[in-house]
Amino acid sequence: MDIFKGIDKVLPHLNFAWKRHKVILSNIANADTPNYRAKDVVMEEESVGKLKITREKHISPKSGEVFRVIEIQRRLVGNDFNNVSLEEEMAKLTQNRIAYEAYMRMIRGSVDKLNNIIKEGRQ
Amino acid sequence: MNDLFRAFSISASGMYAQRVRMNVIASNLANYESYRANGEPFRKLEVVFQALEDPKNLSKGEVPVRVVEIRESNEPFRLVYDPTNPRANQEGYVQKPNVELVKEMVDMITAVRSYEANLNAFSATKEIAQRTLELWR
Numbered sequence A: 001m002d003i004f005k006g007i008d009k010v011l012p013h014l015n016f017a018w019k020r021h022k023v024i025l026s027n028i029a030n031a032d033t034p035n036y037r038a039k040d041v042v043m044e045e046e047s048v049g050k051l052k053i054t055r056e057k058h059i060s061p062k063s064g065e066v067f068r069v070i071e072i073q074r075r076l077v078g079n080d081f082n083n084v085s086l087e088e089e090m091a092k093l094t095q096n097r098i099a100y101e102a103y104m105r106m107i108r109g110s111v112d113k114l115n116n117i118i119k120e121g122r123q
Numbered sequence B: 001m002n003d004l005f006r007a008f009s010i011s012a013s014g015m016y017a018q019r020v021r022m023n024v025i026a027s028n029l030a031n032y033e034s035y036r037a038n039g040e041p042f043r044k045l046e047v048v049f050q051a052l053e054d055p056k057n058l059s060k061g062e063v064p065v066r067v068v069e070i071r072e073s074n075e076p077f078r079l080v081y082d083p084t085n086p087r088a089n090q091e092g093y094v095q096k097p098n099v100e101l102v103k104e105m106v107d108m109i110t111a112v113r114s115y116e117a118n119l120n121a122f123s124a125t126k127e128i129a130q131r132t133l134e135l136w137r
Helices: A002-029 A045-049 A086-122 B002-030 B055-060 B101-134
Strands: A039-043 A067-071 B045-051 B065-072 B078-081 B093-096
Touching: A002 A039, A002 A067, A002 A086, A002 B002, A002 B101, A086 B101, B002 B045, B002 B065, B002 B101
Parallel strands: none
Antiparallel strands: A039 A067, B045 B065, B078 B093
């Protein structure tokens, strides 16, 4: 529906932030695991914008398919072949959390708008 | 919703692993001078961490950590010259447990810091969850 457009636009970004949060959690949990490689998520740009459903029989892409978990290529940090940098993960965690909050505010704004519409219609 | 709880359990797995490590360090320090019932010196214990990277979890971005085993170290025992000790061998050396104080202290600091990092991540997840719940109001 058209009035939910604002929410629909933010939703992929919100999913991305949530998934990235989980990946950061995993990196922090495995900060002392030998042979563990730090991971990150990337959003595949082309699949976000271009794929459109123009006919009824088109299969809609699953929400999980637009993100990809990648391993970070970096020089080894410790001598246990683990390349997690805890400082960087903490920085990413904070940054990602603020991004999530911003998206949530945007959705909140849309919801408030809808609430207003409903309220005014009642009078 | 299940997704949310699994995110909490990732951080929890990290905290649990570090706590097991703390227990092992405490045991090592406590047994710095002790011997077993069969007369052999105490062997240092080591924890082995493993990332649970099965492809199903990996595509979701969830990689918890697990303690796979706690094993005895094969490092050589400390030798201390003490001819009057009843455990001394012919040359007067006594075998002591292979626990090294400095290593254990360093390990302990790392474990505490990692635990804190996981705890911070845990509370970040909590905040995100609260933000999401605020939509309900």
